[in-house]
Amino acid sequence: MTQDICQVTIINQQRIAQARKQMPDDTTLVEIAETFKLLGDPTRVKILQALAVTELCVCDLAALLEMTSSAISHQLRLLRARGIVRFRKQGKMVYYALDDSHVQTLVEVSLCHVTEC
């Protein structure tokens, strides 16, 4: 037996209508959530912070974060898929860099948020 959605008063129904009117469409909301989800992992945040300073190869990132390059590579794959980082091959190495100013802004605002600045 599923729980029924409750009945609301007339006043609140107006508020609901107002909120619904200003709500972005579902696809947009899901994309927003997916963007945040991508930033919602310590490893990926560290990668982005590092790449905000300088271009680095997978190997460098692995050394910096003290993780296996496999783990880093898996995360870079996700960031690449979203167009957040770009890469450039140089021999055996692959250098990664940030490729999205919005994301950098997001991280900065968030940093400001947690450090109460």
Add this chain to the structure above:
Amino acid sequence: MTQDICQVTIINQQRIAQARKQMPDDTTLVEIAETFKLLGDPTRVKILQALAVTELCVCDLAALLEMTSSAISHQLRLLRARGIVRFRKQGKMVYYALDDSHVQTLVEVSLCHVTEC
């Protein structure tokens, strides 16, 4: 057998040192990730978007998002724990509202990001 962290060249070690120097401390990075993780769910993004428009009770949110009030309540609990929303009791009902301007900024930037504005 764990995979060894690779040896990097001198040049890249300097870059790593540079990146490490500018890297916020680990606690801060984890908190940033946790903030983003909290925003990284469609249900919670919808709740925040709705509350950005107007104060709403759990019941209203459940009706607006077409979900059970239990599910909404679980999510509000997380948002409350992070101080992102505040609430006010009025009889049986509990009205929720946004309580964090940074978060609203984050959602706005992200909306701008996904809509290419």
Add this chain to the structure above:
DNA sequence: CAAACATGTGAGCAACTGTTCAATTGAAAG
């Protein structure tokens, strides 16, 4: 008081996530 109702909460469960491990690819060096 009892009934009705909005909300909160804990257990359980299916789906997802991040890492490890093993194997592969591709480029540089012997």
Add this chain to the structure above:
DNA sequence: CTTTCAATTGAACAGTTGCTCACATGTTTG
């Protein structure tokens, strides 16, 4: 060509997440 090494990839596995369901709490109303 063979070896070496950076990077990638897929499978597997443990840990996490978001929802449902059942129940508890607290408030209003009869």
